[in-house]
Amino acid sequence: MWRARGKSDKIQLSFKYRIYPTREEKLLRVMQVEAKVYNALLDAVNNARKEGRRMTPKDTQDMLKDLKIEGKELVYSKALQMVNNQLWYNINSLHELKKRGRRVGKLRYKKIMKIINYNQSGFKVVGDKLILSKIGEMKVLFHRPLEGEVKGVIIKKSATGWYAIFQVEVEKKPLEKTGKVVGIDLGVEKLVTTTDGAVVENPRVFDEVEKRIKILQQLLSRKKKGSRNYEKVREKLAKMHEHVKNLMNDHIHKVTSWLVEQYDEICVEDLDVKEMVEDSESKVLRKHILHTNFSKFVSYLSYKAERAGRRVVKVDPRNTSKTCAKCGHVKKDLTLADRVFVCPKCGWVADRDYNASLNILRAGSGLPLEPVDRKPLLYIPFSEGVYSKFPGRSRKSSSRGGDAPSVTVDPKSYYEK
Ligand SMILES: [Zn+2]
Secondary structure, X not given: OOOOOEOOOEEEXXXXXXXXXXXXXXXXXXXXXXXXXXXXXXXXXXXXXXXXXXXXXXXXXXXXXXXXXXXXXHOOHHHHHHHHHHHHHHHHHHHHHHHOOOOOOOOOOOOOOOEEEEEOOOEEEEOOEEEEOOOEEEEEEOOOOOOOEEEEEEEEEEOOEEEEEEEEEEEOOOOOOOOOEEXXXXXXXXXEEEOOOXXXXXOOHHHHHHHHHHHHHHHHHHOOOOOHHHHHHHHHHHHHHHHXXXXXXXXXXXXXXXXXXXXXXXXXXXXXXXXXXXXXXXOHHHHHHHHHHHHHHHHHHHHXXXXXXXXXXXXXXXXXXXXXXXXXXXXXXXXXXXXXXXXXXXXXXXXXXXXXXXXXXXXXXXXXXXXXXXXXXXXXXXXXXXXXXOOOOOHHHHHOOOOOOOOOOOOOOHHHO
């Protein structure tokens, strides 16, 4: 849904905040009406297809005005148009999947739409209140300041409550050049290992949370679906996922802001190509969470860099772990269990991820093979990253480099299932 599209001097971001609507039922009603509209348009498209006619987004959009749906007057007109957009987005996505040879079913009818989309107009922010046309005002918890020019607002209900996602356009804020370039390795054992020897740890809290989640899931499977107890456990589970997600988001925000402040150029593996095979099979959940976070990490890093006038260079991830950073020898038999890289050819010994980071830097910056130094690794524990000041971050610069935005990267990410 969202991408940081850079215009020349502006960049688009999303800020997500919790909201406290006093009349939830009003929002729910709008979402139900939206679903009816969605279903009616879907029907029209399906019927046309049966008769061999083709419909376009414009055709269904034109239908909106005369559509007889009870409660339609409760929905802001632009929000209705966005329902039409959503329908066509879904139709096209399905079509794409089919084209790629995937077996797909039909689009389903909806009981309720999960979002209300105010695009371009119909919203106003006054103090800590959001005022929506046809709905009224609601309190917003601005835990981070909202920046930029608001282009749209999406109201969303999740398992843990209501949220407003503000789509804004902000000015780029170039940072002063530091003259420094870095390579970073993203990993499951350690979140980040840099060529300067900094290691940012992944949260160990996952191990504990994973145990609790498993227990809750077992508990849930024994409860009767739809019963009060079932809902209680389900809510607990959702809150736990949300908690982990928030912790990790904060962590990633701090680490990526820090990197962007420190370096003119950051070399990182191209995740689209990277095979995510690290880590043992038993820790499936942890693996899933972390891999979702890799793409989030690169996404945050990219928009912050773009905003700050920095560069993120994506490199081919093949053999970054298996290549000796000193002599270039490729050690084919390096296994995932080998945490230390020992080169059989030149004798270079280094931490596996540090060795990889050097190769990533080299691939990204085109530096020659030698010289390489072995820097002592500086471990930055997760707790330090999240709960206290991050090393190397000056207080003054904390508002720069886009630390604030919470970005919705992939609406279909793990937690929102
Ligand atoms: Zn070597």
